[in-house]
Amino acid sequence: AQSVTQPDIHITVSEGASLELRCNYSYGATPYLFWYVQSPGQGLQLLLKYFSGDTLVQGIKGFEAEFKRSQSSFNLRKPSVHWSDAAEYFCAVGAQAGTALIFGKGTTLSVSS
Amino acid sequence: SAVISQKPSRDICQRGTSLTIQCQVDSQVTMMFWYRQQPGQSLTLIATANQGSEATYESGFVIDKFPISRPNLTFSTLTVSNMSPEDSSIYLCSGTGAGTEAFFGQGTRLTVV
Numbered sequence: 181a182q183s184v185t186q187p188d189i190h191i192t193v194s195e196g197a198s199l200e201l202r203c204n205y206s207y208g209a210t211p212y213l214f215w216y217v218q219s220p221g222q223g224l225q226l227l228l229k230y231f232s233g234d235t236l237v238q239g240i241k242g243f244e245a246e247f248k249r250s251q252s253s254f255n256l257r258k259p260s261v262h263w264s265d266a267a268e269y270f271c272a273v274g275a276q277a278g279t280a281l282i283f284g285k286g287t288t289l290s291v292s293s
Numbered sequence: 294s295a296v297i298s299q300k301p302s303r304d305i306c307q308r309g310t311s312l313t314i315q316c317q318v319d320s321q322v323t324m325m326f327w328y329r330q331q332p333g334q335s336l337t338l339i340a341t342a343n344q345g346s347e348a349t350y351e352s353g354f355v356i357d358k359f360p361i362s363r364p365n366l367t368f369s370t371l372t373v374s375n376m377s378p379e380d381s382s383i384y385l386c387s388g389t390g391a392g393t394e395a396f397f398g399q400g401t402r403l404t405v406v
Contacts, residue, residue, distance in 0.1 A: 214394060223299075223385060223399040224336075270335065278389040280326050283336040 182207050184273050186284035193261045194292050201256040201287050203271030211273045213254040214281065215245055218268040227269075230254060231277060241265070266291045295320045299386055299398030306376055306405050313372045314401045316386035321366040323391050327359070330383040330400070339384075342369040376405045 185204045193199050205211055212231050216224040228239025235247040245256045254271060268288050272281040298317045306312050316325070325342040340348040340361055348361035363369040373380050385400045 216397075221402075223297075224397040226394055226396065229394050274395075277393055278324055278391060278395075280324075280338050280341060280387075281336075281395055282338075285335040 182273065182282050184271050184282055184284035186269075186271055186287050188287045189285070190288045190290065192290040192292055195263050196260050199256075199258045199261045199265070199289070201269050201271075201289070203254045203256065203284060204252050205254065205271070205273045206252065207273050209275065212276055213245075213247060214272040214274070215239065215243070215254075215256050216270045216272060217241075218270065218286075220267070224270065227256070229277075261289075261291055263291045263293065265289060295322060295388060295390065295396060297386060297388055297396060297398035299401060301401055302399060303402040304404070306403065308377050308405055310376055311372055311374045312376065312403060313370050314384055314386070316369050316371075316388075316398050318367045318388050320390075322388035323366075324389045325363060325369045326387040326389075326395070327361060327369075327371045328385045328387060330385060332382070336385065339371070342371075342386075373403065376403075378405045381405045 183206045214229045215227040218224050227243050228237050230237050230247045238244050243258050268286045270286045271284040274281045296319045327339040328336040330336045338351050339354045340350040342348050342361050342363040344363045360372045381404050383400045386398045387395045389395045
């Protein structure tokens with residue numbers, strides 16, 4: 181069955197520290213992978229996506245993610261977290277770019293000063 | 294990417310009543326989807342809104358409870374019918390163009406009392 185697992189429900193990071201949010205997927209074909217961020221009371225904003233090619237993809241707000249086929253992972257990283265990064269982060273997978281997505285349960289990021 | 298205007302942004306409704314949520318996209322999109330995000334949970338696909346025909350529902354969701362319309366390529370509605378407290382959730386619409394990633398409305402936070 182197709183699924184997305186985000187093992188960490190809640191992560192707290194100090195401002196200025198590095199961040200890595202984990203995402204593992206189970207998908208029969210080559211997946212299209214996405215990371216979205218949801219701030220309180222807001223909709224979902226796309227951070228970055230992977231369709232093919234270079235396995236390290238850059239996104240907005242200084243985020244990057246690395247696709248590792250052998251590990252079925254698509255972890256999100258940021259070298260230095262800002263207080264404004266506190267939000268809910270969702271990893272998602274789709275059959276192709278324009279289709280419905282399967283989402284992970286999300287990781288809540290808190291940033292401490 | 295395109296912008297989806299979703300309304301209402303929030304509502305408090307009496308059990309047994311119905312609420313219609315509207316999504317207007319500022320450009321034509323190929324696909325539109327409706328998701329539900331229950332408290333503390335991830336996004337679950339309710340249905341794919343098909344232009345000019347009946348929506349395609351996911352397992353566990355039925356047309357009588359969640360009737361959907363999509364009269365053209367830029368507009369869709371979701372009705373939550375005969376509401377109960379279990380329907381309290383955030384409802385989000387999503388759109389995709391040909392070969393593009395999904396973008397989302399701001400969501401409708403529904404509370405049923």
